[in-house]
Amino acid sequence: MAQPYREKIDKMSSEVVDSNPYSRLMALKKMGIVNNYEDIKNQSVIIVGLGGIGSVAAEMLTRCGVGKLLLFDYDTVEIANMNRLFFRPDQAGLSKTKAAEQTLQHINPDVSFETYNYNITTIDSFEHFKSRIEKGGIVPDTPVSLVLGCVDNFEARTAINQACLELNRSWMESGVSENAISGHIQFIVPGETACFQCVPPLIVASGIDERTLKREGVCAASLPTTMGIVAGMLIQNTLKYLLKFGEVSYLLGYNALLDYFPKDNIKPNPECSNSICVKQQKAYQEYLKSLPPPVAVVQEPQTKPSTENEWGIELVEDEQPTTATSTKPSNTQFEYTYEKKPTVQVNEETKVKVNESSLEDLMAQLKGLKK
Amino acid sequence: MDNQTKQTVAQIPLLTVKAGPRDGDQWIERLKEEYQALIGYVEINKKADNDWFTIESNPMGTRWQGKCWYIYNFKKYEFDLEFDMPVTYPETAPELAIPELEGKTEKMYRGGKICLTVHFKPLWARNVPHFGIAHALALGLAPWLAAEVPHLVDNGMIKHHEDK
Numbered sequence: 001m002a003q004p005y006r007e008k009i010d011k012m013s014s015e016v017v018d019s020n021p022y023s024r025l026m027a028l029k030k031m032g033i034v035n036n037y038e039d040i041k042n043q044s045v046i047i048v049g050l051g052g053i054g055s056v057a058a059e060m061l062t063r064c065g066v067g068k069l070l071l072f073d074y075d076t077v078e079i080a081n082m083n084r085l086f087f088r089p090d091q092a093g094l095s096k097t098k099a100a101e102q103t104l105q106h107i108n109p110d111v112s113f114e115t116y117n118y119n120i121t122t123i124d125s126f127e128h129f130k131s132r133i134e135k136g137g138i139v140p141d142t143p144v145s146l147v148l149g150c151v152d153n154f155e156a157r158t159a160i161n162q163a164c165l166e167l168n169r170s171w172m173e174s175g176v177s178e179n180a181i182s183g184h185i186q187f188i189v190p191g192e193t194a195c196f197q198c199v200p201p202l203i204v205a206s207g208i209d210e211r212t213l214k215r216e217g218v219c220a221a222s223l224p225t226t227m228g229i230v231a232g233m234l235i236q237n238t239l240k241y242l243l244k245f246g247e248v249s250y251l252l253g254y255n256a257l258l259d260y261f262p263k264d265n266i267k268p269n270p271e272c273s274n275s276i277c278v279k280q281q282k283a284y285q286e287y288l289k290s291l292p293p294p295v296a297v298v299q300e301p302q303t304k305p306s307t308e309n310e311w312g313i314e315l316v317e318d319e320q321p322t323t324a325t326s327t328k329p330s331n332t333q334f335e336y337t338y339e340k341k342p343t344v345q346v347n348e349e350t351k352v353k354v355n356e357s358s359l360e361d362l363m364a365q366l367k368g369l370k371k
Numbered sequence: 372m373d374n375q376t377k378q379t380v381a382q383i384p385l386l387t388v389k390a391g392p393r394d395g396d397q398w399i400e401r402l403k404e405e406y407q408a409l410i411g412y413v414e415i416n417k418k419a420d421n422d423w424f425t426i427e428s429n430p431m432g433t434r435w436q437g438k439c440w441y442i443y444n445f446k447k448y449e450f451d452l453e454f455d456m457p458v459t460y461p462e463t464a465p466e467l468a469i470p471e472l473e474g475k476t477e478k479m480y481r482g483g484k485i486c487l488t489v490h491f492k493p494l495w496a497r498n499v500p501h502f503g504i505a506h507a508l509a510l511g512l513a514p515w516l517a518a519e520v521p522h523l524v525d526n527g528m529i530k531h532h533e534d535k
């Protein structure tokens with residue numbers, strides 16, 4: 001591996017000299033945008049999936065000086081990935097996790113890394129993945145600060161959702177449509193917002209008829225632009241959440257054809273198919289009840305001064321802590337990928353009849369059908 | 372989806388136990404249903420003279436292996452089939468893989484996982500937990516083989532073992 005180009009830096013400085021990699025970031029503090037920028041060193045982030053979004057997200061966090069990154073992916077770098085950012089042709093054949101660690105460690109020697117080259121949806125890997133969420137923080141045996149889902153398939157998203165629900169950890173999901181012209185990010189807080197399984201997967205309305213899309217011959221298209229933009233949206237939201245500035249978005253979309261960025265909140269579904277989600281929802285409602293009664297909030301007039309109220313004071317009553325109002329997107333710019341209604345009917349006639357046979361008997365019976 | 376597939380799928384028994392490989396005894400109950408439905412499906416195929424796969428699992432039902440084949444121009448093309456049970460099963464379908472065809476067709480993800488049609492996943496999701504492995508094979512793998520094998524043969528990407 002290449003020699004480090006600089007020593008590790010213990011304390012981020014805002015001194016403006018050519019050799020200080022953090023001067024422009026610490027300037028955010030001087031300008032009053034982020035009051036605690038150096039807190040980023042205490043943050044640890046899991047990134048699942050090092051494709052066109054995840055690898056770029058990892059680079060952004062590395063350059064921002066995040067304390068620790070835990071990278072998960074089971075793919076190798078391919079020449080077919082070169083239409084996306086981050087990986088280089090000379091890394092073809094390397095595992096994405098190792099290739100990423102090499103590049104990122106060189107860019108910023110202050111970041112510490114853990115990398116795992118496996119598929120989180122298999123039984124054994126899943127338990128290990130969960131233990132890293134729970135114990136992979138900067139202080140050993142403490143949870144990580146945030147989990148980012150940058151995967152390209154439903155199975156892996158559902159597995160991240162399951163792990164985060166079981167551990168009651170917040171995570172952010174991201175994705176780009178298969179036709180590469182839209183994308184979204186979603187911040188999921190167990191019990192408080194819709195989880196990934198509460199509603200069918202959402203996509204940003206593209207404004208084109210999906211049926212006219214030519215799909216023959218390929219699984220998915222990809223553009224470095226769309227993926228780079230979504231990675232930027234994801235890490236912007238991550239920084240806001242970790243460093244507590246601005247407003248964290250719950251659901252933010254990007255429609256590339258119309259250059260539209262719809263924003264929404266989705267409430268958790270009390271009938272979510274994931275029972276742990278339902279449990280977390282109840283726990284969150286209990287928590288809300290345990291809060292002291294809402295206090296009247298005094299607000300400064302915002303954009304237009306009220307003429308009816310000479311003090312410009314408003315009383316806001318019983319404000320809901322979550323702004324989500326519905327389990328459906330209120331914004332027509334988001335669409336469900338499919339309906340929830342089943343297409344089959346289970347009754348005595350159609351249902352499988354399991355007799356008294358043991359599992360071993362049934363296994364032998366199926367084997368016996370081989371000619 | 373073609374009518375033939377629809378008709379066949381309608382005959383496969385529906386499953387009722389919503390349990391995945393991390394659910395202990397409930398998973399064993401689900402596995403029994405899986406095997407019973409597979410036995411039913413193989414019998415349907417044999418009756419219709421359309422036997423086209425074999426499948427078996429490890430004792431815990433977490434890893435599955437078998438063979439699948441397709442007849443094209445009177446020749447039988449056979450492939451090894453494998454998949455892992457995802458932790459989120461049956462909420463998500465298993466990702467069926469034919470590793471020996473990796474790199475030979477674009478309708479495949481890394482590791483030889485077959486690229487399913489846009490119809491498959493929504494259909495699976497809407498019917499959780501009633502579809503099982505038999506449904507995944509009938510709705511996912513069978514149409515995939517029917518579309519891809521002729522294409523692979525015509526383009527010379529695969530050869531019948533007698534023509535090698």
Ligand SMILES: [Zn+2]
Binds near residue numbers: 195196198199269272
């Ligand atoms: Zn949910």
